Amino acid sequence: xxxxxxxxxxxxxxxxxxxxxxxxxxxxxxxxxxxxxxxxxxxxxxxxxxxxxxxxxxxxxxxxxxxxxxxxxxxxxxxxxxxxxxxxxxxxxxxxxxxxxxxxxxxxxxxxxxxxxxxxxxxxxxxxxxxxxxxxxxxxxxxxxxxxxxxxxxxxxxxxxxxxxxxxxxxxxxxxxxxxxxxxxxxxxxxxxxxxxxxxxxxxxxxxxxxxxxxxxxxxxxxxxxxxxxxxxxxxxxxxxxxxxxxxxxxxxxxxxxxxxxxxxxxxxxxxxxxxxxxxxxxxxxxxxxxxxxxxxxxxxxxxxxxxxxxxxxxxxxxxxxxxxxxxxxxxxxxx
Numbered sequence: 001x002x003x004x005x006x007x008x009x010x011x012x013x014x015x016x017x018x019x020x021x022x023x024x025x026x027x028x029x030x031x032x033x034x035x036x037x038x039x040x041x042x043x044x045x046x047x048x049x050x051x052x053x054x055x056x057x058x059x060x061x062x063x064x065x066x067x068x069x070x071x072x073x074x075x076x077x078x079x080x081x082x083x084x085x086x087x088x089x090x091x092x093x094x095x096x097x098x099x100x101x102x103x104x105x106x107x108x109x110x111x112x113x114x115x116x117x118x119x120x121x122x123x124x125x126x127x128x129x130x131x132x133x134x135x136x137x138x139x140x141x142x143x144x145x146x147x148x149x150x151x152x153x154x155x156x157x158x159x160x161x162x163x164x165x166x167x168x169x170x171x172x173x174x175x176x177x178x179x180x181x182x183x184x185x186x187x188x189x190x191x192x193x194x195x196x197x198x199x200x201x202x203x204x205x206x207x208x209x210x211x212x213x214x215x216x217x218x219x220x221x222x223x224x225x226x227x228x229x230x231x232x233x234x235x236x237x238x239x240x241x242x243x244x245x246x247x248x249x250x251x252x253x254x255x256x257x258x259x260x261x262x263x264x265x266x267x268x269x270x271x272x273x274x275x276x277x278x279x280x281x282x283x284x285x286x287x288x289x290x291x292x293x294x295x296x297x298x299x300x301x302x303x304x305x306x307x308x309x310x311x312x313x314x315x316x317x318x319x320x321x322x323x324x325x326x327x328x329x330x331x332x333x334x335x336x
Contacts, residue, residue, distance in 0.1 A: 001028065001039075001075065002028060002129075003027060003028060004025045004026060004027055004028065005025070005026055005027075005028050005128055005129035005130050006023060006024075006025065006128065006129050006313060006314065006336070007023075007024055007025075007026045007065050007124070007127060007128035007129070008021050008022065008023055008024070008065060008066070008127040008128070008313075008316045008317070009021070009022055009024055009063040009064060009065050010022075010052060010053050010059065010063065010064055010065075010066060011063065013052065013053060013054060013055030013059060014054065014055060015054055016050065016053060016054060016320060016321050016324045017321075019317060020053045020054065020055075021053055021066075021127075021316060021317045021320060023314065023316075023317075026128070028129075028130045029124070029130060029131065029132045030076075030132075031076055031077065031078035031132045032078050032079075032132075033078050033079045033080045034078055034079075034080055034081060034134055034135055034136065035078040035081075035132045035133065035134055035135060036074050036076070036077060036078065036081070036084055036090060036132065036133055036134075036135050036138055037074070037075050037076035037077075037078075037130060037131075037132050038070065038072035038073065038074055038075065038090050038092065038130065038131055038132070038133060038138075039072050039073045039075045039129065039130055040070055040071075040072040040126050040128060040129055040130060040131060040313075040336050041071050041072045041073060041089075041147040041335070041336070042070070042071045042072070042147040042148040042150070042151040042333050042334065042335050043067040043069060043070045043071075043125070043126030043127055043128075043151060043313075043333070043334045043336075044067075044069035044151035044152040044154070044155070044156065044182065044308075044331050044332065044333045044334075045067075045069075045311075045316075045319045045320060045323055045331065045332035045333065045334065046067075046068065046069055046155050046156065046182070047181070047182075047238065047260070047323065048068070048094070048120075048121075048155070048261050048262075049066040049067065049068075049120065049127075049320060050320055050323055050324055051238075051261065051262045052064075052066055052120070052121060053066065053320060054324075056262045057121070057261065057262060060121050060122050061121070061122060061123070061124075064120065064121065064122075064123075064124060064125075065120065065124035065125050065126075065127050065128050065131070066120040066121075066125050066126075066127050067119070067120045067125035067126030067127040067128070067131075067334070068092065068093060068094040068096075068118065068119035068120040068121075068125050068126065068154070068155055069092075069093065069094075069126070069151045069152055069153075069154040069155045069156065070091065070092035070093075070119070070125065070126030070131060070133075070151065070154065071089065071090070071091055071092075071141065071147045071148075071150045071151045071154070072089070072090060072092075072126075072131070072147075073087065073088070073089060073090070074086055074087065074088045074089075074090050075130075077135070078135070081135045083135070084135050084138070088140070089140075089141050089147075090133070090138045090139065090140070090141070091138060091139035091140075091141045091150065091151075091153075091154050091292075091296075092119055092125075092126060092131065092133040092137075092138055092139075092154065093119065093137070093139065093154040093155060093158060093287070093292055094118050094119055094120075094154075094155050094158075094159075094286060094287065095110070095111065095116065095118065095119075095137060095286055095287055095288070095289065095292075096116075096117045096118050096119045096122065096123055096133065096134060096137055097116065097117040097122075097134055097137060098110040098113035098115065098116045098117075099113055099114075099115040099116075102114060102115070108288065108290070109288070110288050110289070111285055111286040111287055111288050111291075112285060112286075116286065118286070119133065126334075127313070127316050127334060128313075128336075129313070129336045137289060139154070139292055139293070139296060141296065142296055142297075142299055142300035143300075144300070144303065145299070145306070147335075148308050148310060148333040148335055149306035149308060150306075151308075151331075151333050152182050152186065152306055152308065152330075152331035152333065153186065153295060153296065153299055153304075153306070154292070155183075156181075156182035156183035156186055156331055157183070157186045157187075157295050157299070157304075158287045158291050158292045158295050159183055159259055159284065159286075159287055160183040160184065160186050160187030160190070160234070160236075160259065161187065161190060161291055161294065161295040161298070162284055162287050162288075162291045163183075163187065163234045163236075163257045163259040163284045164187050164190060164191055164234065164257075166255075166257045166282060166284055167232035167233065167234050167255050167256070167257040168232055168255045168280070169191065169194075169196055169231055169232040170231055170232075171194075171195060172195050172196065172197075173196055173197070173231035173232060174196070174197045174199065174226075174228055174229070174230050174231045174232075174251075175191050175196045175197065175198050175199070175230065175231065175232050175233065175234070176198075176199050176200075176201060176226050176230040176232070176233035176234070176246060176249055176250075177198060177199070177200045177201070177202075177211075177216075177233070177234055177236065178201050178202070178222060178233065178234070178235045178236060178237055178239075178242050178245075178246055179201075179202050179222070179235065179236035179237030179239075179242075180200050180202040180204070180207035180208070180210065180211050180219075180236070181207070181236060181328070181330070181331070182328075182330060182331035182332075183236050183259060184200070184202075184234070184236045185207075185210060185211070185214060185307055185330055186304060186306065187234065187236075188200065188211060188214055188215070188216060189214055189215070189302075189304050189305065190295075190298060190302075190304075192214070192215045192216075193298075193302050197217045198211075198215070198216045198217060199216065199217055199218045199219075199220070199226040199227065199228070199230065200216045200218070200219040200220070201219075201220050201221065201222050201223075201224060201226065201246075202219070202221075202222055202237070203221060203222045203326075204326055204329075206329045207219075207329060208220070210307060210329055210330070214305060222237065222239075222242060222245075223242070223245050225248075225249055226249050229249065229250065229251035229254075230246075230249050230250050230251060230254055231250075231251055231253075231254050232250075232254055232255050232256075232257070233246045233249060233250060233254065233255075233256045233257070234256075234257050234258075234259055235256060235257070235258045235259060235260070235263075236259050236260065237260075238260045238262055238263050238264060239263070239264055240263050240264040240265045240266040240267065241264070241266075241267060243256070243258070243263075243266045243267070243269070243281070244266075244267055244269055244270075244273075244274055247269065247273075247274040247275065247279055247281060248273055248274055250279050252277040252278065252279075253277065253278045253279070254279050254280070255279070255280040255281075255282065256279070256280070256281050256282070257282055257283075257284050258281070258282070258283050258284060259284045260284075261285075261286075306330070306331070307329060307330025307331065308330055308331050308332070308333045309322075309328055309329070309330065309331070309332050309333070310333055310335055311332055311333070311334050311335070312334070312335060312336075313334045313335065313336040315334075316334055319332040319334060320332075
C-alpha cells in the first residue's frame, strides 16, 4: 500500500466557478481503535458536497475532503472491532458518529443528536483513494450491484427512503416527487415497488424521460400541477419557491417532506391554500443507521436501476461542476 494518496479538499468555499476544490497529495490515514481503513472503489457525488464547496453549509473543518457515499474494500481494521475483516466490502454514509447517550439517541432518533458528526463535513470523506470510518457506522453491502451503483444508495438512497417514510404516503397512494436527480430516481422506484402512483415534477426534460422509463405515471415541469391531487409529496430540489406549489398540490391530509439539507428561502404561505385541511409540511434531517439498513435490505430484495455517470477521481472538480449546472441524469460517481 502506498504511503501517500490523491485526495480532493475544499480550500476556500465559493461558487463552483471559483474552483473551491483542490487536488492534493496526502498521507494515507491510519485507523485508530474502532475504525476501518477503506480503499475507495467508488464515491458518489452528492448535492450536499456542492453546498459545502460553495459555502451554503458552513465549514466545520478546514480543507476537509468531501464525499459521503463511499464503497470500498477494508484494507486495515483498527483495534476493538469484531464484525469486520480485511477484504470485506464496506459502505460509508453521511452519518458518522453520535453520542449514543442523549434523549434523541435513546429514543431511536440518532439523526437528531446534537453531537452528531458527518462524513465529508466533520471528518474527511471519500474524494480520495483511501479513507477511514468508524466501524459502528459502516454498512455491509448487498450482493448483485457493482461498486459504482451501490455508492449512490448510501446517501441518495437512504435519505430518499427516510423522506418517503416521513411523507406518510398511504398504501396505494399518489406521490408527487419534485426534482428528479440521484435521490429522487431511487425513491421513485421504492415507492412504485410499494404500490404507489408516482407523479414527477422537474425542470429537466432528460430527467422527465428517465422518470417515465422507471414507471412514473406522469412527468411534468416543476411548477406544473400534477394530473391529480397528491396524498404525499417529497421535495428534492433545493428550491424554496416550490414549497407553496407542492403544498397546493396536496389533497386533504397530505404531507410534504423536504428532503434537502439546504433550501433557498420559502415564499410566504397562505393558510387557506397551503396548510388548511390538515396538510403537513416537515423537514427530513440526516438519517439513522436503521434507515440505511432498511434501504439496503430493500435493494437486496428489489433490484434497483441506478443511473450513474462515471468520472475518474482526478476529474472530481468537473463532476461537481456538472452537478451544479444540472448536466447529470442520475448520480455522478468517482472511481479511483
